[in-house]
Amino acid sequence: MNVHAPALADAHLPDEQTSVFAKDAVEDLSQHPKRLSPKYFYDAAGSELFEAITRLPEYYPTRTELGILKECGSAIAAIIPAGAALVEFGAGATTKVRRLLEKSALGAYVPVDISGDFIRGQADALRRDFPRLAVYPVAADFTAPFELPAAIAALPKVGFFPGSTIGNFEPHEACRFLRSARDILGDGALMIVGVDLEKDERVLYHAYNDAAGVTARFNLNVLVRINRELGGNFDLSAFTHRAIYNRERHRIEMHLIAKKSQTVRLLGTSFSFRAGETIHTENSYKYSVERFAALARGAGWKVKETWTDPARMFSVHAMVAVD
Known part of the structure; x- marks a missing residue:
């Protein structure tokens, strides 16, 4: 250079x-x-391209995670306190959170995303579809500390981090993010995280080198x-x-x-x-259920429940903040 x-x-x-x-x-x-x-993939064009990726036949994570949220949505919703504020880190499109909104009695939804224009548009659509839900979009880099809206200060907090985005961090960065999320959400908070699992390398190759x-x-x-x-x-x-x-x-x-x-x-x-x-x-790290639970423990979270699809391609973990 x-x-x-x-x-x-x-x-x-x-x-x-x-x-x-x-x-x-x-x-x-x-x-x-x-x-x-x-993180700089996600301007408006990048966000739209990623949504197109999630619809590709080779790209299994999105449809597999959506399947878990559909099949296990009632069980996941059962651990969320009534009236809680759901804080989605790196919200993007709201396809997945809608599965939880349909099952849970949430008091507020806080989508956090670096692409402010995109997330505000998504928030407007949610308000139309869920008129009783308070929606407070936050334009911020979710990998760094940020302030939650004052309007949700008194509500129980639940973090939501779907899409296997945790795998884009180096393991030490994933720990730092989970610690930061714990600090933002506060003591006693819950966190629901989507984690991609180890699998046949040919499946992985085609998922990230699609024919289109x-x-x-x-x-x-x-x-x-x-x-x-x-x-x-x-x-x-x-x-x-x-x-x-x-x-x-x-x-x-x-x-x-x-x-x-x-x-x-x-x-x-x-x-x-x-x-x-x-x-x-x-990078997109692939975990075993056990390795992810160990990483979470090191960041101040204890896994309470884990749900997977029948082929164990993907996992959703519900965690609670611990001292």
């Missing part, structure tokens, strides 16, 4: 959120190997964002998507592979790529 750069402060960035994106992008692309945070190329467009969208929001000059045709399974680490890895030697500029900084060099954009 060659760096010829004014400081980020000289880049005249329009707002704080874009400034954080810029700082992270420059720092991550300066690493060896290069990387980009998966939607996952590839989703992966490349982070470069689209950099070009649009940060003035980068990535040539999208010069990169290709690849997802592989790392057996030793129990994870799918997503990469963007440079097809040729090239130099890219971003905010006055030049980044050189060799042909075949990668940008590591995402």
Whole structure:
């Protein structure tokens, strides 16, 4: 990498959120190997692409988790206190939470997502469909501490983190997130988490390398964002998507592979790529039920109940905060 750069402060960035994106992008692309945070997949276009991924025939997690929520929804709802506030971390589309709203007597719903426009639109739709439910959307990075709305201060708290997003964290980051969620939700809180399970590697490969190329467009969208929001000059045709399974680490890895030697500029900084060099954009860890329970214990949560589909492809865990 060659760096010829004014400081980020000289880049005249329009707002704080874009400034954080810029700082992270420059720092991550300066690493060896290069990387980009998966949280920057989710602008409006990225959120829509991910929703398209969830409908792909190869992508089993969403439909399998929805099946668990449908079949076991009454059992899950039974452990949620009446009148509780459900706080969904990284809410996105509200398809899954609707399964719980139909079964539970919730007092409020707090969707938290980095894409403010997207989540506000989802909140408006929920208000129309559940007119008695108080909905308080929060535009925030759910991986960092944030304030809950004052209106739910007196309500019991239940966290909701579906979609196997916990697998996108490194194990130590997953622990840090779960500790942060515990602090945000408070003593005695519950947490419902979706966790993808270990399985046949061929199933995993096809889930992240779909025939229609939607996952590839989703992966490349982070470069689209950099070009649009940060003035980068990535040539999208010069990169290709690849997802592989790392057996030793129990994870799918997503990469963007440079097809040729090239130099890219971003905010006055030049980044050189060799042909075949990668940008590591995402991990998706796969757990056993036992390994996830152990990770949760280390972060201040005790698993009370676990539900899986008949093929044990996916799991939903109900946890309680402990000292």
